[in-house]
Amino acid sequence: MSDTAPYASKPEQSLGRLYGTGPSPTRSEFQRDRDRIIHSTAFRRLQHKTQVFLHHEGRHFRNRLTHTLEVSQMARSIARALRLDEDLAEAVALSHDLGHTPFGHAGERVLQGKMAPWGGFDHNIQALRVVTRLENRYAEHDGLNLTWETLEGILKHNGPLINADGTPFGKYALEGLPAGLDDLPASADLRLSTFASLEAQAAAVADDIAYNAHDIDDALRAGLLTLDALAPVPLVGPMVAEVRARYPEVSPKRQAHEVQRRLITSSIEDVIAASSANIATAGIETAEDVRHAGTTLVHFSRAMATQVQGLKQFLFEQVYRHPSVMAPVRQSQDVVAALFDHYLATRDLPERWGTLAAAAPTQDDLARVTADFIAGMTDPYALDEYARLFDARPEFR
Missing domain, CATH: 1.10.3410 (putative deoxyguanosinetriphosphate triphosphohydrolase fold)
Incomplete structure (x- = not known):
């Protein structure tokens, strides 16, 4: 975009994608990222994932998808005023919650606890797993093959993960670094000690x-x-x-x-x-x-x-x-915990996930497959799986 500020991210100067693609005659590289995210399965699933109020409580409360769309609009407004690349800001905003679990932060807390012996669970790292590994739509590669700048924004929109000397930065000094930082496929080093672009900060x-x-x-x-x-x-x-x-x-x-x-x-x-x-x-x-x-x-x-x-x-x-929020939160945590324990003990995951679980060579690998599967669930699907496995369904009262 010729009218962006000198400090804006420039799509023509992108560090590119892990897998090369031909140039588009109609879209910038960041516009292509935005479009790939919107057309992903993980993005559609956000419409049935909790924001604050669980899905059953009403059709007009925000869910992860409507929240994401509102964030995207605000990120574009801020980027436009600061003369940044609006498409990169939008791409980061649209993808920032792709790693969230069913039942909002309640589900995430459960996975953080259950995955503690195997490096924990972090929704930003999970979002990167979604866009680099778990989406399986393309003929030539796994993931969405996004640009380096969008991947950087997903990982570091809240700031660096480490200091220049390699010690954990910010909240990670207390929580410890999340697992998976050594397994982030991108066209170049994502540079964990630097700040992300202004576009990511806007998101x-x-x-x-x-x-x-x-x-x-x-x-x-x-x-x-x-x-x-x-x-x-x-x-x-x-x-x-x-x-x-x-x-x-x-x-x-x-x-x-x-x-x-x-x-x-x-x-x-x-x-x-x-x-x-x-x-x-x-x-x-x-x-x-x-x-x-x-x-x-x-x-x-x-x-x-x-x-x-x-x-x-x-x-x-x-x-x-x-209390009216916390009661269903506690029930939803019980659902996620029961699902995790069952899958880990039995490897009884459906469809391709069962194949991955059966082939997992270590308990660490099996736990990560289990977390990947559960994190990708929508609220209704998690409840259906719970009903299938345990012949019960919470009433959320």
């Missing part, structure tokens, strides 16, 4: 913005929150007051939507302003400068970040840990 902050906005919206419609309850909450409280003063006669449903609109707009505008200043202050001139900046450049301002943290704490206490 990461868009994820935060989307979570905050749509979790409030879903919680209001589920009856877990009211506008009155939001009145003292950081960031959204003043917006509630403004909306009620301006539209006192409209329904609470419309007032809630006006609050959500303001939350999204103010968050994105804050990120654009703060990030523009960060880029200028750091003297960033090229995409490579971004990788060696030593810090994330696309993020909230300090004042907004403090308010966002207060909002997140409120949501954690009042929504994510609400």
Whole structure:
């Protein structure tokens, strides 16, 4: 894109794909990545994977697919304003949750625990396994054969994994590095100690913005929150007051939507302003400068970040840990745990997964096949498998 900034990622300068492809007369390399992701099986499965509210609770709550689409739109908006490559930002946003398990973070926590003896489970690493190994649509190779830049963004959109000296970076200093880092097929080294592109950073902050906005919206419609309850909450409280003063006669449903609109707009505008200043202050001139900046450049301002943290704490206490959310969460964790234990003990996995399990030479390999299979499940499929194996089905009450 000729109108992008000098520090934007350039598709014509991509480090390429593991498997060479001919040039496209109509699409850039990052556009091709976006299209491959959208047409993947893993992407379609997101429509039946939990975000916060389980699939059975209502057809109009967000799921992983609708969340992903909202993140994609916000990432493109931020990228456009910063004159970045919108297609790369979109590709990273569309793929960032491909490694998530059924039943949202509840399923992920179970797999993290069950896989602890074999290196653990990390949804970012799992997303890379999906796009490099587990998708099996193409005649000439496994995976989607994405560009180096998109793979880098999937792996490092939240920051580096290691410091320059090889020690774990950030949260990994406490949690330890996830398994599988030595098995990430790409056209070049993914450089675990550098920061990802600005486009990937835009996708990461868009994820935060989307979570905050749509979790409030879903919680209001589920009856877990009211506008009155939001009145003292950081960031959204003043917006509630403004909306009620301006539209006192409209329904609470419309007032809630006006609050959500303001939350999204103010968050994105804050990120654009703060990030523009960060880029200028750091003297960033090229995409490579971004990788060696030593810090994330696309993020909230300090004042907004403090308010966002207060909002997140409120949501954690009042929504994510609400009894009506936690009861089905515990049941869904039991489902995933039972499935894992059964498959590991019996190798009784269906279709091609059974073949892979039967051929697994070690317990480590068998555990990874089991985790791959379960992580790819949708919520309904996991429940069907549970019913097939145990002749029971949770009622999620």
